[in-house]
Amino acid sequence: MDPYLLDGVTLGDVALSTVKAVLALVVCLVATMLMVWFERKVIARLQNRIGPNVAGPFGVLQTLADGIKAFFKEDNIPENADRFVFKLAPYLSLLPAFLTFTLIPLGGDFSGGKSGTVTLPGGQETFLQVADPPVGVLFFLAMSSLGIYGIMLAGWSSGSKYPLLGSVRASAQAISYEAALGLSLAAVILVTGGLSMTEIVREQATAGFGGIIPNWNIIVTGFIPFAVFVMAGTAELNRPPFDLVEAEQELVGGFHTEYSGIRFALFFLSEFMNTVTMAAIIVTLFFGGPAGPNLGILPGWLWGFVWFFAKLLVFLFVFVWFRATLPRFRYDQLMDLGWKLLIPLSLGWLLVLAGIRVARNGELNLLDSAGGDTVLVIAVSFVVLLVGMGFLRAALNNARRERLLAAGLDPREVG
Amino acid sequence: MVDVIVFLIAGAIVLGGALGVIVSSNPVHAALSLIASFFGVAVIFIIQEAHFLALVQVVVYAGAIVVLFLFVIMLLGVDTSENLRVDPLVGQRSLGLVFGGLLLALTLGGLFLSGPGGDEGAVALTGQESVVRPIDDRSQIEQLGEDLFSRNILAFQATALLLTIATVGAVVLVHNRGAEDLVIDEPGLSVE
Structure with a gap:
């Protein structure tokens, strides 16, 4: 909980919270606007084009120009549409995107065991995030599962076939990858021992191995949860290579085919806002968020911002890079990756991490030392993992063979 | 004070959503009202400092179960063909009214018996002592x-x-x- 909220809530505290929420909304919108420009510019360079270069310096105001244009466009509502839901859907898709952003610690001084609070001129101590609920990470999961509603209702209420197909694909994809997302998150929760976002950052701000390597969760959890999280997160965002939802060749435009004008712009905005938020969540969960060394010159609380936005930029670039490099998945490949690889892998890894933790705490007492126990646990885990993977593969192959046999085909010929 | 204001707003959302579920003739609108109602309940949980329960309420009910409802409504296309004037089961509505009234009486009875701040109502209704333990640090x-x-x-x-x-x-x-x-x-x- 934020320190200023601990001793009862006064009117001033409500005002402070409101100011923080408004500031966060502004930061989020500006970041989203810049992200749209950044993506268009970077992807243009990656494809040997120039990209937006007319409005403002380096074309940075292009998004603003497009937004103003969208306001003045005709707003079409199809004859068959469910008018109320059709109008509601864009907001339902925008709201979870912003609410997730309120969880993220944007700055704060975590160096040298500090708790990450800043003291305002009025004397209140506060975190540089809108809200730090004790169940922070779960709130992120809840919002990402609510994000489905906007897409699903938009597709259904359009009263048209392509949007409906697009939205059914989107919901199936989001539901499938949510499990992998949650399981890789569980690894972070396990090593942190808490759900609050500040706690996760504070844990990573401590000095790591040898005092030089940072104590980031990407290292502490052993890379696999991070890899799973990035893949599942990209799928949740419906970004390439997981953008079957908007496969232009098959679905015209996906769930927002029938939307025009400002309502379309809201979907566009929420998509990019989700991208920024997801990158920020990755930075917070696995790369220590605003935690980083205080290099002097600037005041301590400013370094939090510097580190956070530097790390954020790296991941925003990675998302654009994915889009420019990777071809789109086929639907069966998408489902195979999610259900047969990511979920078993993250679940197995969670068990291994839990085992190692028990052994390192010296609660196992199989060998003489806790170190010996740890090595033993790791060895046994990997044997079990390999055997498990072998069984899974055997089961998959067998199921496929039986399907082919049942269809009257020879498995050896089909290969 | 803040608690009361938040409770009043959340309570209005819960009741409004619940009313929407039974009043709207379009099943999708009814499902949306249900989500609103779940959200209000989650907020009420948060005022009671049951953060985990609130989030589980949102993740499981609003995030998974209603999505499933909507899937069924959308894919089976029951949204247009249902005739609401006909009772699928004879006497369903009058029985529903009776049992709804009984449930309301039970809840209100428990509420009034327990009085302010006590849990005698729970004891009076179930004959069992409360199993809720105080929360430690x-x-x-x-x-x-x-x-x-x-x-x-x-x-x-x-x-x-x-x-x-x-x-x-x-x-x-x-x-x-x-x-x-x-x-x-x-x-x-x-x-x-």
């Missing part, structure tokens, strides 16, 4: 986890088993419907 999630994996481990495992059986059952049901339909989905297989 540790976080709620820690206590919940410890309780779930020590005292209630059997119930937990039984639930897991039940879910596994349901999953296997679903697979078996789909599988027996005919393997011919499924083989076309096989990757890398060209259909002659």
Whole structure:
């Protein structure tokens, strides 16, 4: 909980919270606007084009120009549409995107065991995030599962076939990858021992191995949860290579085919806002968020911002890079990756991490030392993992063979 | 003071949503009202400092179960063909009214018997002492986890088993419907 909220809530505290929420909304919108420009510019360079270069310096105001244009466009509502839901859907898709952003610690001084609070001129101590609920990470999961509603209702209420197909694909994809997302998150929760976002950052701000390597969760959890999280997160965002939802060749435009004008712009905005938020969540969960060394010159609380936005930029670039490099998945490949690889892998890894933790705490007492126990646990885990993977593969192959046999085909010929 | 204001707003959302569920003739609108109602309940949980319960309410009910409802409504197309004037079961509505009234009476009775700040109402209705224990200093999630994996481990495992059986059952049901339909989905297989 934020320190200023601990001793009862006064009117001033409500005002402070409101100011923080408004500031966060502004930061989020500006970041989203810049992200749209950044993506268009970077992807243009990656494809040997120039990209937006007319409005403002380096074309940075292009998004603003497009937004103003969208306001003045005709707003079409199809004859068959469910008018109320059709109008509601864009907001339902925008709201979870912003609410997730309120969880993220944007700055704060975590160096040298500090708790990450800043003291305002009025004397209140506060975190540089809108809200730090004790169940922070779960709130992120809840919002990402609510994000489905906007897409699903938009597709259904359009009263048209392509949007409906697009939205059914989107919901199936989001539901499938949510499990992998949650399981890789569980690894972070396990090593942190808490759900609050500040706690996760504070844990990573401590000095790591040898005092030089940072104590980031990407290292502490052993890379696999991070890899799973990035893949599942990209799928949740419906970004390439997981953008079957908007496969232009098959679905015209996906769930927002029938939307025009400002309502379309809201979907566009929420998509990019989700991208920024997801990158920020990755930075917070696995790369220590605003935690980083205080290099002097600037005041301590400013370094939090510097580190956070530097790390954020790296991941925003990675998302654009994915889009420019990777071809789109086929639907069966998408489902195979999610259900047969990511979920078993993250679940197995969670068990291994839990085992190692028990052994390192010296609660196992199989060998003489806790170190010996740890090595033993790791060895046994990997044997079990390999055997498990072998069984899974055997089961998959067998199921496929039986399907082919049942269809009257020879498995050896089909290969 | 803040608690009261938040409670009034959340309560209005809960009741409004509940009313919307039974009043709207379009099933999708009814499902949306249900989500609003769940949200109000989650906010009320948060005022009671039951953060974990609030989030579970949102993730499980609003995020998963209503999505399933909507899937069924959208894909089966019941949204247009349902005639609301006809009772599917004879006497369903009058019985619903009777039982609804009884439930309301029970709840209100419990509320009035318990009086301000006591739990005599619960005792009067069920004959059982309250099993709620005071919360200690540790976080709620820690206590919940410890309780779930020590005292209630059997119930937990039984639930897991039940879910596994349901999953296997679903697979078996789909599988027996005919393997011919499924083989076309096989990757890398060209259909002659």
